[in-house]
Amino acid sequence: MIRHYCGIFGIYNHAEAARLSYFGLYALQHRGQESAGIVTWDGQKLREHRGMGLVPEVFNERHLGKELKGDIAIGHIRYSTTGASLIRNAQPFIVRYKGLEIAIAHNGNLVNTLELRRELEEQGSIFQTSIDSEVFVHLIARNLNGHTLEEAVMAACRKVKGAYALLILANNKLIAVRDPHGFRPLALGRVAGAHVFASETCAFDLLEAEFIRSLDPGEMVVIEDTKVQSYKIETEAPTRQCIFELIYFARPDSLVFGEDVYQCRKRMGQELARESAPDVDFVMPFPDSGVYSAVGFAQESGLPYEHAMIRNHYVGRTFIQPSQDMRDFSVRVKINPVKSMIKGKRICIVDDSIVRGTTIRTRVKKLRELGAREVHFRVSCPPIKFPCFYGIDFASKGELIAANHSVSEIERFIGIDSLHYITIEGLLRSVSHPENYCLACFTGDYPIPCAGGGKLCLECGC
Structure with a gap:
């Protein structure tokens, strides 16, 4: 499974700031499931509540109605790619410095954290956490002497390297910043006279x-x-937005990087079908990640589209573990085939990644055991051969199957009749501004490049 770093939400000038932040984070839950937090400003001080777990598990009516008072709020949901999965690493992170209370919520990864x-x-x-986000707070505090907060934030941003x-x-005061490469998305909106920020526009829709x-x-x-003011961080850099937001992470009902995610994924499936459409009885996705590219693939190829795998949408993060003889239970409890659709059939599976x-x-x-005659696999992103250091929890290079094996070797390992990954050219034809994306x-x-001296560099070999 591919996992993302986190999602962020902020709102300014709304009497129900905490409650709206709760729903904003709820809409962004797909971006992180380890911890959640909201910080509000009540006019005198910052109020906070953070906890481990999903948004509805962390917050209740007492938090939203009584404790988190104020008309300004920021919120964060987290999946850890740096720092352990501990409550002290949950965000937003707060410091108090010379009469100023500062809370920060960060989506992304810095590559020069250790340095x-x-x-x-x-x-x-003195650091209180093991997350790279705390580096920002210390840098901001050190630049406050003789400078405005805005100047201190810009100075900190010029010092760090990576995605944020x-x-x-x-x-x-509420400040929103996007790094010079634009790796991670951040959108501005408005509701009932209040300004809102979110990692994805699906939070605005809710x-x-x-x-x-x-x-x-x-x-x-x-x-x-x-007053709403815009500044340009002085650092110049080519735009390199994370294309995996469009392939996998973002919700399909979001606008990200100016792209309609749903339509992008359909176009990826269409391009994939133009490159390699096998002679099969039907096309099916592995729900839910492969659904939208599979729709595009079926439409372009003219092949029937079926849901021969059914996902159980009521499976939580944990369940009672089975005994050892119930092999692969964790896979089967989430997705199960429709047996009548499988026996004797030639099947093309479309998914977004391997x-x-x-x-x-x-x-x-399992499909073979149920009597599938042929199983072909089509992937709507190119082979993943290198780890990501900008906020995506890809395995190390040694664990990435495409980095160490040929297509024919992967076919044999998975047990399929044929495999085709979309080409990089086909992927880029699926987006509006192909020159703006990171393909690392x-x-x-x-x-x-990594700054040196840590795990990241050991993994990439720089």
């Missing part, structure tokens, strides 16, 4: 908020009182 952390510790900084979409709540625009790469938006290949192998084995996980061409 900056060593430098800051040598200068006397930030929301910063400092007393009655609140019936108006989508205004996406923040530009390298842009900082500051809201204070009734990382290690182990889950797919288990599912294909396919090509190894990293927009920002």
Whole structure:
């Protein structure tokens, strides 16, 4: 499974700021399931509540109605790619410095964290967490002497390297920042006179908020009182948005990087069908990730589209573990084949990615046991050969099946009759501005090289 770093949400000037943040995070839950947090400004101080688990597990009516008072709020949901899965690493992260209370929510990964952390510790900084996001707070605090908060934030951004979409709540000021490469998405909207920020526009839809625009790469938006100001971070860099937002992470009902995610995934399936459509009885997805590219594939190829695998939507994050003799239970409890659709059939499965290949192998084995005559596999992203250091939890290079095996070897390992990955050219034909995307996980061409001295560099070999 591929996992994302997190999602962020912010709102300014709304009497129900905490409640709207709750629903905004609820809409973004797919971006992280380990922890959730909301911080509000009540006019005098920051109020916070954070916890481990899903959004409805962390917050209740007491938190939203009584404790998290104020008309400004930021929220965060997390899946850990740096730092352990512990409550102290949950965000938003708060510090108090010279009468200023600062909360920060960060989506992304920094690649020079170890270097900056060593430098800051040598200068006397004491870190409370193991997350890279805390580096921002220390850098901002060190640049506050003699400078405005906006200047301190921009100075911190010029110091760090990597991917970040930030929301910063400092007393009655809300700041949103997107890194100069624009790796991670961040959108601006409006609801009932309040301004809102979110990782994806699906959060706006739930609140019936108006989508205004996406923040530009390298842009900082500051809201204070009734004033909204935009600044440009001085660092210049080519736009390199994460294409996996469109392939896998973003909800299909979102607009991300100016793209309609649903239509992008359909176009990926159409391009895939033009490149390699086998002679089969029907096309099917592995729900839910492969559904939209499979629709496009079926429409372009003229092949029937079927749901021969059914997902159990009521499976939570945990369940009673079976005994050892119930092999592969964790896979079967989530997705199960329709037996009458399988026997004697030639099947083409369309999915969005293959990382290690182990889950797919288990599912294909089940199809074979049920009598599938042929099983073909089509993938709507190119082979993933390199780990990501900008906020996607890809395995190390040694665990990526496409980095170490040929297509024919992968076919044999999974147990399929044929395999085709969409080409990079076909993938880029599926998006509006192909020159703006990061393809490092396919090509190894990293927009920002690792800074040295840590696990990241050991994995990529830089």
